[in-house]
Amino acid sequence: MVTTVATTIAPPVTLSKEEIERYSRHLIMPEVGMDGQLKLKAAKVLCIGAGGLGSPLALYLAAAGVGTIGMVDFDVVDYTNLQRQILHHTPDVGRKKLDSAGDKLLAMNPFLNLKKYDTMLTSANAMELFKDYDIIADGTDNFQTRYLVNDACVLSGKPNVYASIFRFEGQASVFGTKNGPCYRCLYPEPPPPGLVPSCAEGGVLGILPGLLGVIQATEVIKLILNGETGDSLIGRLLLVDAFAMKFRELKLRKNAECPVCGTNPTVTALIDYNEFCGIRGEESKPVSEPAGVMPEMEVTELKRRLDAKEDVFILDVREPHEYQICNLNGHLIPMNDVPKRISELDPEREMVVHCRSGVRSAKVIGYLLQQGFTGKLHNLKGGILAWADQVDPTMPKY
Amino acid sequence: MSQIKVQIPTPLRQYSDKQNSVDVQATTVGDAMKALTAAHPDLQRHLYTEEGKLRAFVNLYLNEEDIRYMQKEATEVKDGDTLYIVPSIAGGSFAELER
Numbered sequence: 001m002v003t004t005v006a007t008t009i010a011p012p013v014t015l016s017k018e019e020i021e022r023y024s025r026h027l028i029m030p031e032v033g034m035d036g037q038l039k040l041k042a043a044k045v046l047c048i049g050a051g052g053l054g055s056p057l058a059l060y061l062a063a064a065g066v067g068t069i070g071m072v073d074f075d076v077v078d079y080t081n082l083q084r085q086i087l088h089h090t091p092d093v094g095r096k097k098l099d100s101a102g103d104k105l106l107a108m109n110p111f112l113n114l115k116k117y118d119t120m121l122t123s124a125n126a127m128e129l130f131k132d133y134d135i136i137a138d139g140t141d142n143f144q145t146r147y148l149v150n151d152a153c154v155l156s157g158k159p160n161v162y163a164s165i166f167r168f169e170g171q172a173s174v175f176g177t178k179n180g181p182c183y184r185c186l187y188p189e190p191p192p193p194g195l196v197p198s199c200a201e202g203g204v205l206g207i208l209p210g211l212l213g214v215i216q217a218t219e220v221i222k223l224i225l226n227g228e229t230g231d232s233l234i235g236r237l238l239l240v241d242a243f244a245m246k247f248r249e250l251k252l253r254k255n256a257e258c259p260v261c262g263t264n265p266t267v268t269a270l271i272d273y274n275e276f277c278g279i280r281g282e283e284s285k286p287v288s289e290p291a292g293v294m295p296e297m298e299v300t301e302l303k304r305r306l307d308a309k310e311d312v313f314i315l316d317v318r319e320p321h322e323y324q325i326c327n328l329n330g331h332l333i334p335m336n337d338v339p340k341r342i343s344e345l346d347p348e349r350e351m352v353v354h355c356r357s358g359v360r361s362a363k364v365i366g367y368l369l370q371q372g373f374t375g376k377l378h379n380l381k382g383g384i385l386a387w388a389d390q391v392d393p394t395m396p397k398y
Numbered sequence: 399m400s401q402i403k404v405q406i407p408t409p410l411r412q413y414s415d416k417q418n419s420v421d422v423q424a425t426t427v428g429d430a431m432k433a434l435t436a437a438h439p440d441l442q443r444h445l446y447t448e449e450g451k452l453r454a455f456v457n458l459y460l461n462e463e464d465i466r467y468m469q470k471e472a473t474e475v476k477d478g479d480t481l482y483i484v485p486s487i488a489g490g491s492f493a494e495l496e497r
Contacts, residue, residue, distance in 0.1 A: 052489075143488045166487040169408040187486040189454035204489060239484070241408075244418075250459050250484065253467055336412055336440075 013041045013067070019111055023065050036225045037065060041111075043224045044068040046133040048121055048149055050097040051075070052209030053139030053163055053216060055087035060217035062105045062112050066224070069105070070115040070133060073097045080398070084206040121145055123270035126152040135223055136176075137161040137216050139209075143190040144273040150175060150183035151270055154261045159228065161219045163212040168205040170212040170240040173233050173252065174219050176261070180234035185255035185262075190277045208242050215240075294362055297352055297378035299387045302328075315345070315353045317364045318384075322356065326384060326395050335360045338367060347373040354380035354387075356398070399423045402479040404434050406441075409485060413440035419480075427460060428471030430481055445483070455486045 015023070015037060026032040032040075043066050047054050050073040061069055075097050077088045085097075092100035098116040105114055117129060121140070126148055130136060136158050138149045146164070153160035153176035160176040162183065175182045219233050228234060239248040260267040305312050316323060316330030323332050333341050335355070345351070345368070353361040353368075358379060365377045380386070388395040403421055406414045414420060420437060424430035435442045445456055452458065458465045459482040465473050475481070 141489055143486070146486075146488055164487045165489045167408045169487070171484075171487060186457065187455050191453070191455040191486065237484070239482075248462075248482070250462050250482065251464065253464065 013038050015041065016111075019065070022109075022111075026065070032225060039224050040065045040221070041067040043135070044070070044133045045135045045137060045220055045224075046070040046072065046130065047137045047139060048072050048145065049139035049141065050085075050087060050101040051081065051139060051141065052084045052165070052204070053213040054101070054137075055085045056210050056213035057137055057139055057217045057220075058101060058105055059087065059108065060214060061220060062109045062114075064217070064221055065109070065111070066220070067111075068113040068115065068133075070117060070129070071098055071101060072117040072119065072121050072129065073101070074118055074120050084204065084209050086210070121148060123148060123273065126270060127156060130156045130158055133158065135159050135161060135220055137220055139163065139213065139216070142277075144277045146183060147190065147276060148270065148273045151260050151267060154182050155268075155270070159223055159234075161216050161223070163216045165204055165208045165212050167203060168208055168242040170208055170242075172212055172215045172219070172238045172240070173236060174223070177228045177232075177234050179254070180228070181252045181254040182258060182261045184260050185258045186237065186252055188255075188259065192278050205242055208240075211240060211242060294365060294379050295377065296381040298381050299390050302352055302380060302387075303391045313346075313349055313351045315351050315361075315364070316355070317353060317360050318355050322398070325398050326388070328354065328384060328387065330354065335364055338364055342368075342371060345373075347371070347375060349375040350378075351375060352378045352380055355383050357383040357385050399425055400475050400477045400479065402430055402475045402477070402481055404430060405480055405482045407483055407485055407487075409487065410441060410444055410483065413444055414438045424475055426471065427458060427465050427473045427475060427481060430475060431458070431471070457484045458482070459484055 020027065023037050026037050027034055045061055045066050045068070047058050047069060050058065050071050054071065058069055058071060077092045077095050077097055077100055079093055081088055082090060087101045087104050088097065096118065098118055102114055102116055105112055119125060121129070130152055136149060136153050138146065138160055140146060140149065150160055157178070158176065159174055160183070162175050163170060163172040174180065215238065222232055235252050237250045237252050239250065254261065256263050259265060302312065314328055314330035316327060316332045317335045317338065319334050320332065331344070333344060353365050355361040358381060361379050361383065365379055368377060385397055388397045401421060401423055403419050405419050406417060411418060415438065420434055422430050422433035424433055435445065446452060460468065460473055460475065460479055465471065
């Protein structure tokens with residue numbers, strides 16, 4: 001059943017004296033007023049992910065008085081999250097993100113009806129989870145879930161308030177409304193794994209999810225107050241470049257040939273999104289990795305050889321700024337520079353190649369083999385992270 | 399020939415000598431992309447398939463219009479236009495994707 005937000009929200013609710021005081025700065029502005037505040041209280045918004053985007057998104061929705069917020073997340077707070085995931089504080093490291101998020105959101109607004117879903121969003125549970133909500137806000141971090149959220153939104157007729165970030169650049173839009181385009185109208189297919197740089201190689205400016213998550217929250221609130229009007233980001237892709245501080249806007253069109261929302265859809269039920277995104281099993285293998293066995297060396301074996309003063313040539317294929325954080329005194333050639341700096345390497349020499357966790361080094365070994373290297377090439381299993389875990393606990397991890 | 403700017407998105411700047419935009423001389427969008435990949439050959443395989451087709455997760459916008467709804471790569475360009483390369487990005491909570 002396809003319904004618009006405005007019609008699914010019946011306003012039988014009222015505000016208590018405390019709520020009237022809390023929301024007074026909304027109540028005195030004509031664009032919200034009592035009617036708008038009651039719509040916010042009656043609204044049900046499902047946030048996918050309690051991470052970088054989910055933090056500011058959920059905090060502002062809770063503060064604004066959105067009555068029911070659902071959060072889907074199965075992750076645990078890690079030290080590396082604290083730079084941008086502002087729902088989580090230092091003492092929360094190791095806790096479930098949902099528990100950490102729940103404490104903050106309810107402390108901020110005890111009138112909130114918070115529903116926690118400690119699960120990964122999958123094709124098996126998405127339709128059921130979405131059923132009770134008016135609006136879905138996608139704050140996930142991978143293509144599988146992006147396409148899953150999109151398709152489930154189109155199939156269930158719920159708007160998908162979208163944002164996505166990389167380094168210092170972000171995108172935001174509202175997809176999956178009745179007359180507007182969906183994510184697949186813009187991007188029919190995901191990139192093959194390994195072709196675009198992964199998040200761990202890319203990094204992200206800590207404020208960026210703040211910027212984009214607040215844009216998402218703004219769009220959610222506008223949908224609740226005004227429905228699917230022309231002022232929403234429906235049919236527009238907002239591009240944000242935080243370093244240049246430029247906001248650009250591109251026109252999006254509903255694609256008549258879209259496989260999910262077009263005139264003759266071929267996707268009429270949720271599919272296997274891991275398969276669709278070319279992910280087999282748990283790991284995303286880079287496309288350039290050759291078939292067959294990649295000889296690996298355990299970090300403990302490398303340590304043994306170094307202690308025995310064996311002549312081991314270590315090639316580090318990370319970026320110079322990563323080398324500054326920690327290193328194994330390896331010869332540094334960043335992955336993308338290997339082709340033009342290949343003359344620095346002896347093709348007949350035995351080498352241990354490493355990166356942060358083993359993906360880039362595997363790609364480089366595949367490349368060196370293609371170039372006819374005959375010396376034995378070992379991929380350091382688990383990369384420098386494994387070294388920090390198993391050999392040198394004083395080494396910082398990143 | 400017109401002088402236009404091609405805007406390079408962050409994930410692809412490592413293949414454009416870290417430049418965020420590249421000025422090219424071109425008559426059509428297709429020419430502009432040829433000039434771009436000639437100047438920065440590493441961009442070729444990231445933007446195009448081996449058959450030379452623009453990859454499905456990359457969109458080209460001339461100013462604010464999607465070229466798929468204009469004359470695609472035959473769309474003519476004029477002085478001062480900006481051609482945006484807009485790839486899909488997925489980041490959000492940035493859980494570990496690299497293994």
